[in-house]
Amino acid sequence: MNPLKWFRWKVVIVFVVLFGALYFLGLDPLAERRINSLGAGGRAGARFSVEEVALGVIQGRSLFSQFTLATPRRVPPAEESREKVASAEEVVADLGMEDLLRKRFAVDEVSVRKPRLRIERRADGTINVGDLGSEEPEKEPKPAAKPVDWVKAIGEWAEKIRKRVEERKRREAEGKKEPEVAREEPRRGLWTDYERRITYPFEKVPRAVVRKLSAEALEIEFDDQTGALKPPPITNGKVEIRNLSNRPEHYAEPIELSISGEIEGAPIRIACKIDLRTIAETGQKKNDLLLQVQATGVPLGKVVQLFAGESLSATFEKGTADLDAEINLFDFEKLAVRAPGADRALFALRDVSMTAKPGEKIAGFKAEEFCKAVNEVGTLEFKDLEIGGTLLSPEFRWGETVKELVVSGGKAFAKKQAEKGIKKGTEKLQDAIDKQMKGKAPDVQNKIGEILPGADGKKSLQEGVGGAIDGLFGGKKKAPEKGAEKPVEKPAETKK
């Protein structure tokens, strides 16, 4: 029998016409209404809306225009705009059609155009993004707490997330026990219980996945209702998030996030890896968050002071900060912060001037002494600082750098640091010269003599530089005045 005759072609045509009509005329407005009605109530943990939807199911490419996201809090219409957290001109999603056939919602790539993020610190110290994800907003108003800075507010938010994760785990554990109880008393009767189902085939399969989310020209605006000064916005931001899923513990790859941008003209880059995968052999969840933060030349007065002013024991008048940190957060609680390498500084202050808050302590020393020493040095690199403890009560383990700095009162310390840096730099320079200029030694010696008069063309480079340092910090050996400046600067440049 001809297989073409197995089908009722008239019915097939009717189905095609019906689907076509639904697709071209009714599916997009239907989806738009559905999305807006779901987002209006805040039941999904946030309120959201879109102005236009073009699903493009056949092409596998959906477009959402004028997307806005707000907290689920119900406020009077006049204050509605303050609850707005994010907006984007356009969101384009490439759908994974094969996944859709497998009853999974997967998006291969989401690109967001002109996203704007607005983070507000309310008068009670809470931040607006902290409300996202909570199904029911807190009905009772929070008692007006002592305003805290952004760092503390974010810490409290992280604590909230940790509690939510724990609650979810508890619910999951309870949910798994329920079918056992139901199995003892199977329902019998005219019809049957169609709700009972097996869950194991889907337990290790994420049902919703976003493989890549990218956004360019991101702007993050900070708003402060506590009366404190408003921190500067992050501009020219780029965001890329990979491997987002509803079951990260069973997804093949960890969640990766990278944000880069500028804050007060200073470049900042945050890379984050959130590994919540379950180790197959042991069945244990990793719950591991690794953050890599790099920032260069961040103005202390305008940025650090405004974000973390309350948490710090001193105020900054001038200077910039560099940050190169690996932040590990285990189980969303245990904290470990260190520099990415032994020779790299976790934190560096440059050209700094700071004033201690009365009665405060920094690194176990009186804040006044600490500030005095730092002000004397001006520039300081913290290579041996480690931060442990928990997110809410971090423990600082200061190494020898700070002790030496404070004990020596700054000056002697600065000399020692400079010597170390110069020694390393000159060694490198010497090696490079030896390698590259092999066979041209007399010429090189003469050139060194020109650059570093202390070296005199015959002495080794190190000796010459050592003499220059002694001259600068008042040591026994005297170096010619003219050569005193150059040796200090030259190796420092090499180090950079």
Next chain:
Amino acid sequence: MFFLIWLRKIYKTLSADASPEAIAFGFLFGFILGFIPLLSGLGLFLIASLLILRVQISSALIALAIGKSLALLGLSALYLPVGEILLEPQGLHGFWTWFLNLPVVAWLDLDRHAITGGAVLGLLLGLVLFYPIRSLVIGYRRFLHDRVSSNKFFRWLTNFWLIKGLRFVFIGAEVKL
């Protein structure tokens, strides 16, 4: 009246142009549909298949009615245990994990005990009855329908008003006046 309607349907099904296999397939589809909720993923898939494929719809409706009647009579109590026997064994976890995540299959709600149980019972009943139904249709058409229709006595008998009336009542055949 209900009895008469169904009698007419059976007569029309047996006398229609559809092949015996199409009628048997119609019963198979109908039995499966009769043992599962129509608005489940599998139910909607079978209804769509029934409409698109050249399966005898009348026979499917008869089987659907029989299936629902059997469920009402208590056969539905077997759906859950059968589903459990099929879905729960540890040895079959690998198979079901693979099968229930296949494209399209994932939408059929076969992870529900009662639906898998009901569908399997319907499928078994349909398969068991497939050849008997096919043979019955062939037999009816060859021996009863063709022979009786061409019988002179039967032709003479059907000319009576009483027989024409009875034929109209029971099988809904058009009475030529």
